[in-house]
Structures are given as C-alpha cells and as structure tokens.
Amino acid sequence: DRINSGIAKFYMKHYLRFIPNLISLVRISLVIPTVLNLLAGKYIFALILFAIASISDAIDGFLARFFKWQTDLGKILDPVADKLLMIGSITALWLNQIVPLSVFVIFVLRDLLILLGAAFEMSITEKTPSPNLIGKITTTSQIIYILGLIIFEIFNVDINILIFHILIGSITLFSLISYFRWWLNNNFIKQNA
Numbered sequence: 001d002r003i004n005s006g007i008a009k010f011y012m013k014h015y016l017r018f019i020p021n022l023i024s025l026v027r028i029s030l031v032i033p034t035v036l037n038l039l040a041g042k043y044i045f046a047l048i049l050f051a052i053a054s055i056s057d058a059i060d061g062f063l064a065r066f067f068k069w070q071t072d073l074g075k076i077l078d079p080v081a082d083k084l085l086m087i088g089s090i091t092a093l094w095l096n097q098i099v100p101l102s103v104f105v106i107f108v109l110r111d112l113l114i115l116l117g118a119a120f121e122m123s124i125t126e127k128t129p130s131p132n133l134i135g136k137i138t139t140t141s142q143i144i145y146i147l148g149l150i151i152f153e154i155f156n157v158d159i160n161i162l163i164f165h166i167l168i169g170s171i172t173l174f175s176l177i178s179y180f181r182w183w184l185n186n187n188f189i190k191q192n193a
Helices: 002-014 016-039 043-066 072-095 101-125 133-154 162-192
Strands: none
Touching (some): 016 043, 016 072, 043 133, 072 101, 101 133, 101 162
16 A cells, blocks of 8 residues: 555656646647637637637646646746637637737737746746736636637627727736736846845
8 A cells, every 4th residue: 555655646746747738738739720710710619629728728727736736847838828829819810800909919919028028037037937816817808808709700799899809908908017017026126126
C-alpha cells in the first residue's frame, strides 16, 4: 500500500500536473477551425468549437488551482490560448460585419498590450504575471458576448444589439486602463519611489 501510494504521489507530482497544459494546447488547436467556421458563416460548428474551447478554459483553471498543478509553462499557455481564441473570433466576426470596428480595435488592442506587457515583465522580473479579478471578469464577459453574437446569427435574431457592443467595449476598455495603470505602477512608479 505504501509503495502504491508513493507511485500515485509521484505521478500526481510529475505527470498529471501537465494535464492543464495539454488542455490549453487543445484550446489553441481549436482556434483555427473556430475562426475558419466563423468566416465561412458556419455558425453552428463555430458555436460548438468556441463553447468547447471556453469550457476547457474553466476546466484547466480549476484543475490547476484545485490540485495545485500550476506550472510556469501553464501560466504562459493559458493566457496565450485565451488571447488567440478571443482575437481570432472577434476578427472573424468583424470581417463578417457583425462586430463594429471600435469594439474590434478595443478587443485586439487590450489583448495585444496585455501580452506585450506580460512579456516585458517576464523578461525583467522573470516572473509570470497572474491574472487579476478585472481581467477574469472581462474575459468571461467577452466569451458571453461572442457566444451571444454567434447565437443571434444562428437564429437570425433581428434586434438592435448596440447596447451589447457599448457594454463590452466599455468593460474591455476599463480592463485595459486598469491593467495599464497596474503595469506602470509595478514596473516604473514603485521602482523609482
């Protein structure tokens, strides 16, 4: 029993902890088919793929936290997978004239600046930045927004969704400003104080 327990702990510590990373890689592999289906107007397939990718984000985060399977690679893979899915999907929806240019620019600008800021911070501090509550709320809101737009296209819902565009644009812009202030404070203001 003691030997079996030792073997189980060894596997948990050295092999199973990479499951969240594998899930993140699966999510990255879903980006291109999701985007291609969106561009082709195959919204049912796109919805299924986007939903699977979104659910996988929650699963890998839960596994990493609950079993303490966090790895440095996972701290990079998870946000990169999220950003690729968000940028790819919003770009396809913009090209299909479903998302206005202003929302597209805010989405892409936020995600690119966060990735660049994280890369800069990692190169200086050698630490991978952790997502904050505002970032998590924004990502969840963006997922709901994209899912909603795809569902509206599937069912040909003819309503004015300007308020949804304004709401998601405002949330994303607030997140960008909040992140930028935190990043400036952490990397420049604190160091010069």
